[in-house]
Amino acid sequence: MKTGINKDQAISNLMDLLAEDGPSGGEGPAADAVKQKLLAAGCKPQWMRHAGLKRLPAGFTVGNLIVKIPGTVKAPRIMFSAHLDTVPLCRGAVPVKIGNRIVPKGKTGLGGDNRASVAAVVTMTQTILKNDLPHPPITLLFTVGEENGLHGAKAFEPSDGGNPVMCFNLDGSGERGGVIGALGAIRWKATVRGKSVHAAVNPEGGVSSAIIAANAIAWLKANGWFGRINKGSCKGTANVGTLQGGEADNQVMDNLLVTGECRSHNPASLKKFSNVWKKAFEKAAHELKNNKGECGSVDFITASDYRSFRLKTGEPVVKRFLKAAPLAGRKAYTEVISAGLDANILNEKGIPTITFDAGNHHAHDLNEYVDIPRYLEACTLATVLASET
Numbered sequence: 001m002k003t004g005i006n007k008d009q010a011i012s013n014l015m016d017l018l019a020e021d022g023p024s025g026g027e028g029p030a031a032d033a034v035k036q037k038l039l040a041a042g043c044k045p046q047w048m049r050h051a052g053l054k055r056l057p058a059g060f061t062v063g064n065l066i067v068k069i070p071g072t073v074k075a076p077r078i079m080f081s082a083h084l085d086t087v088p089l090c091r092g093a094v095p096v097k098i099g100n101r102i103v104p105k106g107k108t109g110l111g112g113d114n115r116a117s118v119a120a121v122v123t124m125t126q127t128i129l130k131n132d133l134p135h136p137p138i139t140l141l142f143t144v145g146e147e148n149g150l151h152g153a154k155a156f157e158p159s160d161g162g163n164p165v166m167c168f169n170l171d172g173s174g175e176r177g178g179v180i181g182a183l184g185a186i187r188w189k190a191t192v193r194g195k196s197v198h199a200a201v202n203p204e205g206g207v208s209s210a211i212i213a214a215n216a217i218a219w220l221k222a223n224g225w226f227g228r229i230n231k232g233s234c235k236g237t238a239n240v241g242t243l244q245g246g247e248a249d250n251q252v253m254d255n256l257l258v259t260g261e262c263r264s265h266n267p268a269s270l271k272k273f274s275n276v277w278k279k280a281f282e283k284a285a286h287e288l289k290n291n292k293g294e295c296g297s298v299d300f301i302t303a304s305d306y307r308s309f310r311l312k313t314g315e316p317v318v319k320r321f322l323k324a325a326p327l328a329g330r331k332a333y334t335e336v337i338s339a340g341l342d343a344n345i346l347n348e349k350g351i352p353t354i355t356f357d358a359g360n361h362h363a364h365d366l367n368e369y370v371d372i373p374r375y376l377e378a379c380t381l382a383t384v385l386a387s388e389t
Ligand SMILES: [Zn+2]
Pocket: 083, 113, 114, 146, 171, 172
């Protein structure tokens, strides 16, 4: 089977796509560049559309780009996904090739997260169409808004993509095996209310929301529920992200909003973490009293951001990946990671999804680069996965 990719074309795809703008919410230019390349490769305009804009938060300019390529063999539809957006650090990035790497020219990120993946999916499509490789119906899903909350994946309906039976998601930083599991996360918000009085005239009459939050957080830290949590089967992390409150220096603070997150591979652990945090805040609010015996209160609410997932090694998408990896020069192994991916959402939506990298390193960093040989492997791997029937 002629799965050989055109390396020069693969590299120019990467250079072109790295140069396109596309922060979360403003992925239009990157999506247009992808469409142009796919049209030139022989994709029909009627195979492509943007979908899901109405299901995205306000401020997004385009929805996910979905491309449905008809199959040449009768087999269930498969999908490839890659997010289009890059982090703000990559704005204005100018890619340059130095030896075996592509690096940013100035003081910016590169955007190899995730344009290397987008370019690999484009290269795969060019290859199967140019070389007439037999392939099942294939959906390409280019998601928006991954970096700021997996928004595109959340807005994706499997029926928009023709209900694929499996998905290969390209993403990540550093060399990895096939990612078959990732942790879940919840975000929480604690609204702490105290009692406002003049801080110098009547401090005894006040209930400071700052002290309530401080006592709660200090207790959580002292008891091992802050940062990395390791309590038997209960493992994960928890963090306070923001604190906003108060009005004036001479007023006892009566209003403070604290936000944060908890993460774990285990849904039961996540539930436990949010319970412990909630109770710690409530207890701190109850215990702090003014001279009249009055106390403050806390409203602690949680929202599930994404659930953890774990694919079985016997799952067809995993077997297909493990079989294809050595044909592309990669070691066949799987792993479980500590980060959230579009794959969390796609798995939750019932599409078994494995994730592999396209050679990007140091994502979200001024030292970001793409390793060209590793990127070319990803192009080949995608092509082998797409053309295996
Ligand atoms: Zn990414």
